[in-house]
Each structure stands twice: as structure tokens, then as C-alpha cells.
Amino acid sequence: MKWIPFVLKHLRQNWIRTASTAAGIAVCIFLFCTLQTIVASLQGSLNQGAARLITRNNVSRFYSLPNAYEERIAAVPGVKRVAAANYFGGMRDVNNPDSEFANFAIEAENFLAMYPEYILTEAEKKAFLGDQHGSIVGRALAEQFNWKAGDTVQLTSNIYRTGKPFEFVISAIYHTDQTRYPGTNESTLFLHYQYLDETTGRRAGVRTYRVEIADPQEAGVISHAIDNLFENSDAETHTETEAQYRANAGVLGGNLVLLLNGIGLAVMFTLLLVTANTMSMAVRERRTEIGVLKTLGFSGRLVLGLILAEGVLLGVSGAVVGLLLGRFLLDILPGVPVIGDLVRRFPKMNVPPTIAGGGILIGMSLGLVAGLFPSVFAYRAGVTELLRQT
């Protein structure tokens, strides 16, 4: 501990260089934490529902399936429940495409039974199920639009055009448990499929059937069995696990995760080179000083430790700043115009402790690795060699 003030004084010696290096590390850790939080959020949502399948039209997810399929799917061995779920495409302002947010028409009873991640009290659930015009909204969405239970909401669907807006009553605000079900979206509105179907004159069709199965290990067999039922029909089906469905739904794709990780790694590697160069410069400038320390009796190991400690302190301070930046950004991003609309479609994001810890560890490692070469040089160099460099 007695060496910490000595190390800090050296870091302060050229504070512009120290601050710029720490800022570089901060940007790196900020990117790491933000990207990893997004990745964790995406993966969390991808990994949910191992026991759930989604059946859609084999041609495209934009084509419907007949309502009559529901009973036949439910009769497939291994299937526990089936619920229709259509993306509703509701907008608050029909002239403003950006006012669209995630909203689904669901067969509520079965849907809620197979999606325990949307948390409602029994009374709230009863209120929703008992009102065909009812809807439930996530806490984040309710906060965004300042909605509360009992409010009436009008939405115009860009998919189901009826000439007038749909009107709903908010029956309840659902909550999520991000520890048990990480990545669960808190910004979705659910309405009754029956209301949609009736309002559209029974022409809504079913875009997806959510299928709960008894044994996740049987997902492949059951998917095959469901699709076999409708082979060679007018509306052939394509059944896959929920994770596969989400991964194939564009932005949630595995390639995005790979891309985000790739960006993070590239930034980290670049920062490592920059920090290593800075540390080398700092040590090169202090060759005589290191020679003096060794003359005074500082062992090579102690000198090595002091330089590594400098690197680690630099890395950790940069990491802490980066982490705070990341948290701040993730907090304010949903409120930023345009970007916020996009971000709100993702599940609620918060830098989890594991990623924060990982960020600090990476900052520390960056400083350690960057300080390795100059410290080994200082460790090995002879005193006379160091003093001659004056």
C-alpha cells in the first residue's frame, strides 16, 4: 500500500498523457459494456422459452395461417398449449411511423400460461381476461407514455386497416424479473386476439401459433409432426423453436452478436497497442530514474511491480469511467430522439454485474499487458545501462 502514492505521483507527472490514455481505455470499456449488455440482452431473449415453438406460414412470416389449425396443433402428442399471436402493428399516430411500438394480439389465457416472464397478479390477470377490450402493457412502456391501469388507448394498426382506430383499456401493467428471465421486453402491449379477429370481420388469420411443449428435448420431433400435418395444404407451416424464430427475425440474428463481439475485440486490441506504446514511452523517458531507483537498492522485481501497478491503475481508472459512461448512456438512450425509438424495441437494458466486473477486469488486463513490456525491460536492464541513457 505504501507504494500507491508513489505510483499515483508518476501517473500525475504527465497528466495529459495519463488522462488521454485513461480516456482511451474508458471508451474501450464503455463500448465493451454497452455492446455486451446489448448482446446479453439479445441472448437472454433468445434463450428464453426453450419449451416453446412457433408455427408460422411456410411461405413467409407475413402470411397468415387458418384459425382451424389451432385444434390440430394442440392434438399433436407432446403439445401442452397453443395460443395465436399476431403482431398488431399499432401506432399512436398514423401519420408518424415512428410512433409504432411492439404490440401483439394474443389468445390471452393460453399465452400468459406459457409466458411466465410477463408477471401479473391474479387480480390483474382476471381483469385482463375478463375484458375483451382490455390490454396489458409493460412497465417501461407505461412509464414512457405515462399510462396507468384504467386508461383508454387508441391505436391505429398499419397491418389491420379498419378505417378507424382500435380502442383499448389498459387492464394492468405487467412486470418482469430480469434475474430469472433476463432480456424480457418491458415495452410491449398485449391485446386480445379475439377483439382483433372480430373487429376485422374474422379475417385477421393467425400469423403465429405459440406452442408450448412438455419436453424441450422433443422440440425437433414435434416441430416435424406439426409441419407434417399441413404438408401439401394451401398453407403449409414452418415450425421452429422460439429461439430460432427470434434469431431469424433480423436484428436478433447470431451474426449481429458476432459482429458486436468483433467490434469489441477490435477496439480492445487497438487500445492495447496504444496503451502499450504510451506506457513504453513513459518508461523510456524515465530510464535514468529507474536506474537511480535500482542504485538506491530497489530490486528489479519491485521496479517491475511499480510499473505494472501504474498500468493496472491506469486501466482500472479508465474502466471505471467507461463503465459509468456505459450505464449513463444506457439510461438516457431510450429518451434520445430517433435512436430511442429503436432502443425501446429491445428488452430493457442495464449493465449487469457480470459485465461490469468483466469490464473492470478487461481494463485491468489492458493496463497489465500494456505495462508488461516496459516493466520487463526495466526489470532486466542493468543499472549502468540505465544511467548511461542520460
Next chain:
Amino acid sequence: MPELNVGAAQAAVKLEGVCKTYQRDGQLIPVLEHIGLSIPQGQFIALMGPSGSGKTTLLNLIAGIDRPTSGSVLVHGTDVTTLSEAALAKWRSRSVGFIFQFYNLIPVLTAVGNVELPLMLTSLSRKQRRERALIALRTVGIADRAEHYPRQLSGGQEQRVAIARAIVGDPQILVADEPTGDLDAKSADEVLDLMQALNHQFGKTIVMVTHDPRAASRAHSQKHLEKGVLLGAQP
């Protein structure tokens, strides 16, 4: 200045058959050849000679910051050539005080911080280290500048701080490489007065490399090196 009675004093430094050869660009360059030297305890000696004669190399060998190619270097009975790097570093911290030509103070530390530095290697508490550092600064007459940084001090003051750093651990021997080489005449005299006082009052053995005959005249004896050979000595 009269020499001490060499015969009566115990040898603080004893070099026997010391050779030092450097290798540069594949060529072996002899710097010191068969040096034999005995410096009694409490002696103040000046090593003189033209540039490249091996004065500083000899000083470095005595101070244990370089190793001879062959021969032995005994300082207060310890053969420093046999010590490992770690043991040698520990030995230096306890036994030798080094005074450089360009002071070599650590710029980020105050005067007292610089003097405290060698004590960081001991088990002394922060308070004890500070007390001892202030005593050393008082000894060299610069305690009033304890909180000043090197950049705020004159050359003479910096060298005084460097001397305080050299004596703070109470080493048996002080080695000085051109300690007045970067100072004006007045400051040089003050530094030499100080070194003489350390020698007289505290009995420190001092080995000083210098080009300056005036500085050398303050020593008990002068040794002359030329082309790596100690003049007037038996090989």
C-alpha cells in the same frame, strides 16, 4: 589535507585483480585492468584521470551497481561479486550512498520525498521515515526546502538533497561521481565542505570521482587512473 593513518585503519574497500571488459559490436574493450586498491575505513579518496580512463566504472564496481569481469571487490568484508542481483540490491540499500553528478532526484517527489525514498525499502513507518528524512535534510542544511520539488531548487540545493538521500540510510560508504561537476564554484565548495564534514564528523568512507583538482584536494588521498590502469599501484 593530511592522509589518515592507513596502516592503522581497517580496509573499508578492497579490490584485488579487478578487470572489467565491455563487449561492443563484437569487440572486447578492456576498461579496467588488474586493479588492486585498498581504501581504509573513514578515508576520503578522490579518483582522478582523463575521460575514458575507467574512473566511473571503478566507482560503479565499488558501489555494487556493476560487476567486474574478473577479480574480487570486498566492501566491509562482503565480496559483492558473489551476491545475486536481489542480494546486491539489498546490500546497496543498506551499505552504499550514491551521489550523482546531475543529482538525479525524482522530479515528482518533494525534497523530503526524495530523501525518504531509500527508507521505503525498510520496515520503518511513514512517520519514522519522515522524521529521519528531515534529520538528513537538516544535516545537509536544507530542511527549510523540505517541501520543495527539485524544479524549485538550485543546483547546489538539489545536490544537497541528493547527499541527504545518500546518507539517510546511514550507509558505511558514500560514492560520488563528479558531485561538483554541474555546480558553480560557490555551490561546489559548499558541497565539498559538506562531504568533508560527513567524513570528519560521521566517519563516512567516501570515494569521489572528479576531474577537478580543487575538489580532489579536499580528499585524504588521490588515486589516478589512466587507460584502465591505476597509476602507482602494484598489479
